[in-house]
Amino acid sequence: MSLFDFREVASGLAPGATSGLPSGTNATDSEIFGVHFNLTTLQHWNYTLYSGNNTISNGSWCFLMDPPYTPVGVLNNGTFVNSTWCYLATQPSGPRGNAGIGVAVCFALALVLVLVNLARHGKLYLPATKRFVPIGRRWQWYWASFVCTTAIIGLFTNIDVDRYRVLELPIVLNVFFWFLMQMGTTAIVWEAVRHWGSWMERQFVDPNPFVLHQTDSRGMFEFWLPLFFYFWLWLNFFLIVPRNWTNIELQRSPQQIVLKAIPTATDGRFKAAGFCLLICWLTIMVSLWHSIRHYEPRNRGWFNRTIGFLGYMPFRFVLLIPLLLALVAYQELVAWRFDLSPLNAKTNLLAMYLGGYAPSLLIVIVQAIDGFCRPNEDKELIRQRRTRGAAIDRELGLVKKPNWWRRVNGDVDDGGMRGQIMRNVREVGGGRPTARHVEAMAERRAADLEAAGANNNSGIEMNTLRRSNSAATSVRTGATAPPPYTTAYGGRSEQRRTEHTMQAVASLLFPNASPSPSIHERGRDLEMSNQQTQRPYTTERSSSTASAASGISTSGPPQQIRSMLDI
Structure with a gap:
């Protein structure tokens, strides 16, 4: 009507x-x-x-x-x-509800595809950075999930629109979720276009982080443009949703429709809301133009720029942008024509589903199909890095050895960490035999040390460590007998460790010097020195040390001191 x-x-x-x-x-x-x-x-x-x-x-x-x-x-x-209340679902489902069930099933299937793409493209394979946060590429899938959910809820309420003899809450719920679906669809296209520009920027920045600055005019434009878009999108929301919806329910008689429902459904706020969506669509076009201008090769002349704009634009945008424009046009149309509006309980169903629900469903499906065709961005970035690395190797003349090269040369990693552990086990054995092997090695080492101590009783390594307090054994008394030690040496000497370290450093700094004596030679020298006279308690030094030193300095070749830089 x-x-x-x-x-x-x-x-x-x-x-x-x-x-x-x-x-x-x-x-x-x-x-x-x-x-x-x-x-x-x-x-x-x-x-x-x-x-x-x-x-x-x-x-x-x-x-x-x-x-x-x-x-x-x-x-x-x-x-x-024995009366029946008017506001009950007593009527059978009509064509509006039956068609809504079919479209709701399509949105439910699209929701499954959207969730799969969210898991596919939202997964991280590289560390997240502050400049390109992971949520930036997930927003388009979040909005797609929102659109599918609101569409399913709104379409199932169409059943009660037909079943209610007297309209009440179902018609309000239906149009409420329909307007939310329109907002979410607009946000899907915006996030798809915005993120495509961000992805192009990321590919520029990855080889050289300083090629594009965030504080230049380009970066500031990309910072303020999303705020401008969402301002108009939320203005569309506040013009539509916060209102008295009771007049939309007053379609119980032709008089109510003319006096209440039509003036409310075609008032100035609904007309202004459609204009806000038009500004959002124009903002999307500006964002697309900005991304192509800065991240694609530039052409000269208006004709070449127009051809380049269409050529550089991804194919999905060729579909998404006209579909979104059809959605915006239908929302503005229903603000003038009540007979085509979803707010009308007896509306033209073909116009409502083709203009109100088909663009949103097609936009979600195009996004899902494109998501399956595109790889994960982190994986694509890793592939680009490998390609750049191979190109750099070719320029430098580096040839990467094939995988069989390591196997031929015996450098085989069988199983990673597991293979390394197995190699260590094969070297020392496994289980209880490993413990026996370690104990046997310890016993042999102890026996060798005892034998060395028996051969060199006066050696300092295995001698006793306790000194008697008698006057005969005191150094101050001038006694010639060596002090007796009764406690065995039970560990490593910090002095000996320091001595070994000094000898190692000296061998590096003085390569022509004579090698340090072994433990047995050092023991024999100590035994011979004990048989000589005790050093006097004066500041005089024994001539043996000087003569030995002078002998080394005169008989051997001159010392060549090396620098630490040579080491």
Whole structure:
């Protein structure tokens, strides 16, 4: 029914409601669908029978009057006996609900594809950076999930729009989630275009992090443009959602439709909301132009730039942008034509589903198909790095050896860490034999040390460590007997460790010097020195040390001191 037909109904050409009640057998009787009611009681409580939907109401109470819901009578207080409330889903599902179920199933399947793509493209294979956060490439899939969810909820409420004899909450829920779906679809296209530009920037920055600065005019433009877009998108939300939706429910008679529903559904706020979506669409086009201008080769001349703009633009944008423009045009159209609007319970279903739901569904499907065709961005970046590395190796003349080269040369890594552990086990054995092997090695080492100590009783390595406090053994008394030691040496000497370290450093700095004596030679030298005279308690030094030193310096070649840099 067109707007002109609604106005004819309101003018009385085709009345859909009668304030008078049908007459009965006498002046105080009213017969409705074969049941007699007290006419005086109905008039006293201001009941009106609506022939358009076969309901009776006084503004506070509403009951169904057609069979099988016809009440059996009315009491003096205006209460109907065995009555049925108007605001119940008593009717069968109509074409609007049946078509909505089919479209909702399509959105449910699209939601599965969206979640698979979210897991596919949202997974990280490289460390996250502050400049390119992981959520930036996930936003388009988050919005796609939001669109599918709101579409499914809104389409299933279409069933109750048909089943309610008198419209109430279902029509409001249906259009509420439909407007949210329109916002989410616009955000999908925006995030797809914005992230494509960010991906192009990331490919520029990856080889050289300093080639594009974040504080230049390009970077600041990319910083403020998303804020500008979401400002108009949320302005669309605030123009539509925070309002009194009761007038949309008042489609219970042609008079209500003309006086209440149509003025509300075509008011200035709905018209301005469609204009906000148009600005969002223009912002998306500006973002696409900006990305192509900065991250693609530039062409000269307007004609070449136009051809280049269409050529450099990904193919999915060739589909997404016109579909989004059709969605914006339909939302602005329904703000002027109530007979094509989803807010109309008896709307043109072909126009509603083709203009209201088909663009959103196609945009989600195109995004999902493109997501399966494109690789994960981290994997693609890793592939580009390998390609650049191979190109650099070719320029430097480096040839990477094939995999069989290591196997031929015996450098085989069988199993990674597991193979390394097995090689260590094979060297020392495994299980309890390993412990026996270690114990046997310790016993042999102890026996060797005991044998060395027996051969060199005066050696300092295995001698006792306790010194007697008697006067005969004191150094201050001048006694010639060596001090007796009774406690065996039980560990490594820190002095000997320091001595070995100094000898190693000296061998590096003085390569021509004579090698240091072994343990047995050092023991024999110590035994011989003990047989000589005790060093006097004066500041005089023994001539043996000087002579030995002088002998080394005179007989050997001159010392060549090496620098630490040579080491």
